[in-house]
Amino acid sequence: MVVGRAEELLALTGLVDAAVAGRAGAVVVVGEAGVGKSALLDELAGTARARGIRTVEVVGVPAEKGIPGAALAVLATRLADAGSPPEAVEPLTRTGSPDPTALLEVLSRLDGTTLLVADDLHWWDAPSKVALVFAARRLACDPVAIIGAGRTELMDDRGIASLPRLDVGPVPLTQAGELARTVASGTADDVAQAVWRAVEGNTLAVLEAVVRLDADERAGRTRLPDDLRVGSGVVERWAADVQLLPYATRRALVVLAVTGEEDPVDAALAESGSSRADLEPAERAGLVVVRGSRPRFGHPLARVAVLAQASPYEVRDAHAAALAAVSVLAPTARRVHRRACHRAAAALAPDAELTRSLCEDAAALERLGAKRSAADVLELAAATEADAEVAAQMLCRASSMALDDFDDGAAARIAFVGLSREPAPTTRGRLLRIAGLATARVSDAPLGCRLLRESLDLLDGDERREAVRDLIFAQDITSERQVEIPVLAAELGPLAELAPIDRLLVAHAYDHEVGDLDTRPHLQSAFATITVHEATATGWATESVVNAGLDVGLEVSGPVLREVVSALVASGDPRRRLDGIGIDLLVSFWEGRWDELESEIDETVELSLALGRADLYSDAMRLQLCSRRADERLFAPTLERAEKVMGEAGMDFWTGALPGERAMLALSLGRPEEARELLASERLDSMVRLVPHTVYADHLVTLVELLADGGEVEAAAGERDRLIALLQPTTSLLGEGFIDRACAALAPDPQAHELFCRAEERIGGGVHVFELAMTRLRHARWLRRRRRRGEAAARLQRARSVFLDLGCATWAQTCADELAAVGAGVARRDRYDVSGSLTAQERRVAEAVAEGITNDDVARRLFLSPRTVEVHLTHVYRKLGVRGRSELVRMMASAPAGGPL
Known part of the structure; x- marks a missing residue:
């Protein structure tokens, strides 16, 4: 029994007990080095094994931190040692880039209770950590407990920090x-x-x-x-102890220190002229323990102590022995990567043969589909290359592969290393382009634009055209304007002759800066011909489709956007699914599917955390819901998070839209003067000028109406004219409806009525549900003041019904008050929604089952375990009072608008 850890052990044992009962759980044990985390986990694991619980332990090691999927490969071996058949752990050992869903797939299909102990998480490779977090957050009704442990700096990882945390401090x-x-x-x-x-x-x-x-x-x-010291003092004392051991033991310890968890340690020892018997003195001294069939260091700091006292020659010799042992094994991606690392560390000095061998390893990794690992090995090769230009070309290739593998952060870092080698102009241009695009996407959009602009001076031909596209895209997501859009677009050719995806990219950018060019025909033709493959080929392609779709309006772009969403969601890749849901957040908002939108926001948050990605959309969309539903309590913390996340992503300019959302909240709460003041703010003005499509035009329309209501006719007319200048001539039907509404606020009576009617017609069609209801409310108020009570009442009843469906209680009450003012009663509504009692996850499961797919297919689509799907489905049957799948399918198919689709 570990001393002084009764409370912590009780908490962890409770998690294991819950797993035995079929409830998955996870926790990360956090504390400084040497505080006793590993001893606590050893005690828990020993107790679990004594209870007959499958227990697998994976300890991170520094030597494998940079090898994608290394910890997952170790885990596969541990599960195989625990009796799992090879086919059960196969997802963890697939070649290519590690799959974030692999661990979820494996753990959800194991029989019996499983305890996974993940120690020294700060030394796990990044893809394995993502897979661990993904599984920990998605397992629910499964007999699995995941216990991670690491140092305090581990909490800098966004995904790990999203898991429950257990802090371990000093023993009392x-x-x-x-x-x-x-x-x-x-x-x-x-x-x-x-x-x-x-x-x-x-x-x-x-x-x-x-x-x-x-x-x-x-x-x-x-x-x-x-001289009683902590930290480095412990390492120094252990290093002194190592010096007292026999030379053969010290040599064997260095070999053990440089090998990874799955390197063939016995073969490596033999290559160095040692054997496992040489480790026995270290085992008696407590430096080494034997767990399973492999000797390991008793504490991570013991490994540090061994390497601290070893000479450079001894370390190189140990790596050479490990290289020989790994080289005879079948070339999996992880082994090839380890081989390259040992090869580089074993070299006495860089030479042409070493560089050539590392390049061959990188090529082998690329053939295996492991682009991210290939990029790492090419980076090693570049460090050994004497010719600066050749090294820069290697780094350019490496950064390109990292970019292809969705690792923008690594792509930017490697590209900057290449730039530091002072390459030739063309190579420098290529590196600047990669660094610029990656930087714009992940951290600093203005800097990314500047790097891309510089790359244009150094590239020509197709490479320059690609850089032009990237710069147009990067400028589209920031206020930075390095080159005017017409100048850039001219390099790609006439707008009408561009490929559909390029036409959408350029036309959307034109809409931001060239007010006298009607791009609507070009957008319409592009949406009529673009394929889903073209729209989803790259991240910027998909984002361009979305942005241009908002410009032209969902009446035109809606079918394409829905196909894109379906393709991304059904891709089987959680990263692509996240992209798809991000698009559907916008579509769901405009189409009035706000119950579904809430569910999608929750899933966006969940997937972003599980994948460790910045979430730039869910808080922004939740703000729009809160502001229109008058949810003041939820609005404030959501606003704070949105400003923080957008600021960290270098997208400060997007926060210019936030005063508008605060204004919409004030208006929903019945504070029109506060709303008017916020809408007139300078930040909102700059935001709307930058992004003049109709996503934020409702803010300007509302400002015109509030100014007109307050008798500020001249100011209202100025804002109306500004709105028209921003949206004409290129605008969607929604934009045209907004213009009509703004004009109606200041028009004389007969003309105002015609404008209101035209606005209702243009905004209608089941696409922009909330805005149509607001337009009807404005029109009804105008009609009431002119004593046209019957016409007003009909519009108020319809608007109120929509507001109730959307959960906008204050706006529904405003309609009820207006109805009372015209002497009309409130119509009774009997709304039947089969999804009303379901949780968000239950609703998603029910909708998927209603398509006729199996539970396993539902699990794969929603990234859940089959057991969790079964439990959710049982709850759905009980809540909806149905007896089976076929009855559920019939009920879902007959659900009216407002129910699940």
Whole structure:
């Protein structure tokens, strides 16, 4: 029993007990090095094994932190050792880039209870951490417990930080004596407490210090030494202990220190002239333990201590032995990557043969589909290349592969390393283009634009055209304007002759800057001919389709956007599914599917956290819901998160739309003067000028109406004219309807009525549900003031019905008040929605089942386990009062508008 950890052990045991009962759970144990995390996990694992629970432990090692999927490969071996058949763990060992869903797939299909202990997570490779978080967040009704552990800096990882956390601090001072006596009997309590204070309660340091005391010092009969230290002091003392071991043992320890968890350690020892017997003195000294069939260091700091006292020659020799052992194995992606790492570390000095071998390893990795690993190995090769230009070309290729593998951060970093080699102009241009595009997408859009602009001066032909496209795209997501759009577009050719995806990209950019060019025909023709493959080929292609779709209006772009969403959601890749849901957030909002929108926002948050990606959309969409539903309580924290996330992503200019959302909230709460002041703010003005499509035009329309209601006719007319200038001549039907509404606010009576009617017709059609209801409310108020009560009442009843469906209680009450003012009663509504009692996840499961697919297919589509799908489906049957799948399918098919689609 570990000392002083009863509370922590109880919490972790409770998680295992829940798994035995079929409820999955996860927690990350966090604490400084040496505080006792590993001992706590060892105690838990030992207890679980004694209970007959399948227990697998994977410890991160520094040597494999940079190898994508390394920890997953170790986990596959551990599961195989625990009796899992090869086909059950196959998803963890697939070649190519590690699949974020692989661990979920494996754990959800294992029989019996499983405890997964993931220690030293700070040394896990990034894709394996993503897969771990993804599984931990998606498992629900499954007999699986996931216990991770790592140092405090681990919480900088957004995905890991999203999991429940258990902090482990020092063992209580009152138990220092009990702790000390586990390694040295006869230690007095006051001596143990003095040691505890000297090393700040660090468990490992307490134990190491007490062991080194003589009997008199432990008993308190003589004074304690002055050099009781924590952290590096422990490593130094262990390094000193290593020096006392036989030379053969020291040599074997260095081999063990440089090998990865799945490297053939016995073969590596043999290659170095050692054997496992040479490790026995280290095992007796407590530096090494044998877990399963493999010797391991008893504590991660022991590995550090061994390498700290080893000479460079000994380290190179150990890597050479490990390289020989790995080279004879079948060339999986992970082994080839390890081979390259050992090859580079074993080299006495860089030479042409080493560079050539590393390039061959990179080529092998690329053939295996492991582009991210290939990029890493090419980076190693570049570091060994004497010719700066050749090295820069290697880094250019490496950064390109990282970009292809969705790792924009790595692509930018490698490209910047290449730029530091002072390459030739063409290579520099290629590196600038990659660095610019990757930087614009992940961290700093203005800097990305500047890098892309610089690349144009160095590239020509097709490469320059690609850089032009990238710069148009990058400028589209920021306020930075390096080159005017007409100048860039001229390089691609006449707008009418461009490929559909290029036409959409350029036409949308034109809409931002060239007000006298009617791009609507070009947008319409592009949407009529573009294929789903073209629209989803790259991230910028998809985003261009979305942006242009908002320009031309959902009446034209809606069918294409829905196909794109369906393709991305059904791709089987959670990253692509996240992209698809992000698009559908916008479409769902405009189409009035707000119950579905809430569910999609929740899933966007969940998938973003599980994948460790920045979430730029869910808070922005939740703000729009909150502002129109008058949800002041949820609005404030959502606004704070939105500003923080957008600021961190270098997209500060998007926060210019936020005053408009605050204004819409004030208006929903019945505070029109506050709304008018916010809408007139300078930040909103700059935002609308930058993005003049109809996503934010409702803010300007509302400002015109509020100014007109307040008698500020001249100011209202100025805002009306500004709106017309921004939206004409290129606009959607929604934009045309907004113009009509703004004009109606200031028009004389007969003309105003015609404008309101035309606005209703243009905004209608089942696409822009909320805006149509608002238009009817404005029209009805105008009619009431002119005593046209019957016409007003009909519009108010329809608007109120929509507001109730959307959950806009304050706007529904406004309609009811207006109805009372015209002497009309409130129509009774009997709305039947089969999804009303379901949770968001239950609703998604029910909708998928209604398509006629199997539970396994539902699990794959929604990234859940089959058990979780079965449990959700059982809840759906009970809540809806149906007896089986066929009855559920019939009910869902007959659900009216407002129910699931």
